[in-house]
Amino acid sequence: ISLPSQEDDRIQRYNTLSTLYKQIGFKRKSAFFIRVSGMHCVAPDSSPSWSQCYELLLQSLEGYSLTINPREIERDHPVGWPVLQYRVLHELVYAARRMSNPQIAVRHMTQLIDIMLPHLNVNDQREAVSGLSVLTSKCPGTTQPIALDSGLILPPVPLLSLPTVRSFRLLPPSPHLQANKLECDVDTSSGVFIYTPLLLNNKRVNESKPDFKWVCGD
Secondary structure, eight states: OOHHHHHHHHHHHHHHHHHHHHHOHHHHHHHHHHHHHHHTOOOTSOOOOOHHHHHHHHHHHHTOOOOSSSSGOOSSSSSEEEEEEEEHHHHHHHHHHHOOOHHHHHHHHHHHHHHHHHOHHHHHHHHHHHHHHHHHSSSOOOOOEEEETSEEEEEOOOOOSSSSOOOOOOOOGGGGOOOOOOOOOOOOOOOOOOSSSSSOOOOOOHHHHSOOOOTOOO
């Protein structure tokens, strides 16, 4: 038996285990085995297939309470395990980079920052933002949906968690925007001024008289 055949058998075995655990409701266990299957697709002793690894990692997102649609993410009451979620999303980014598809890598890196930023320490936050900066320097991001070869659509991810406002202070306006106190003229009447856009016509018109004006020379 050749080594590639052994790897194919292992991948098939882990896929079968994942299917069985999913059928009995063990979603996280199912996601674990589908991830292991994806890692075997890029094992050192076989011909690496990063596209197959990427597809299997996408299938594992549900088991870790993740989704590619940002509208389906519970931000007020997050569920799942942040440490595992961060690792899975990071593996997606790495697999997309190895597929030589930087646009997909930027999309998943943006999703990683958007979801995981509140759960990361300062150093990890800086590392994640720096990673996104490196990716976008090679391939700028897009706000358009991205279609995968499998037909799956990656929707755009707005960075709702950035910037983070921790404190603020009021600044005086520019000199030309500052309010100036005008001195009141003592000769001006202090009566109440009421403005109305309505055109009020209180003059009584005698309807028996024709409404015309004499013009000189007629």
